Amino acid sequence: MTIVTETEIEAYAFCPNSRCDGNTQKKVKALKTLVEFTYMDLGGDLPGVERSTAYLKFKTTKQSPCTVCGIPRELSETRRRKYAPTVINDKVMDPKALLDYMPDRFAEDYEPEYEVVE
């Protein structure tokens, strides 16, 4: 028999658009649904859980939209790592500078706040 367990956890919500100010992770109450498949579920005859998967969702749908841009936020159980800034020739590089050169699903809506000099 598949085991489904839902528990309330503290998770980190963030806007998936890395250029949005809502991209900073914020602690929120969320629900974690753990679905466990036993060996017997999958045709075996041993006791115990063979595999499992976990889903995170917001406790209420009002928590989902990004407060800055309005697109649905995502959830993570772990806090995002912060890496030391990259320094090249004594110049600190903008960690998001590569985003200006990489097309992504948000590129159409993105307008840089500075003038590009070529």
Ligand SMILES: [Zn+2]
């Ligand atoms: Zn956003």
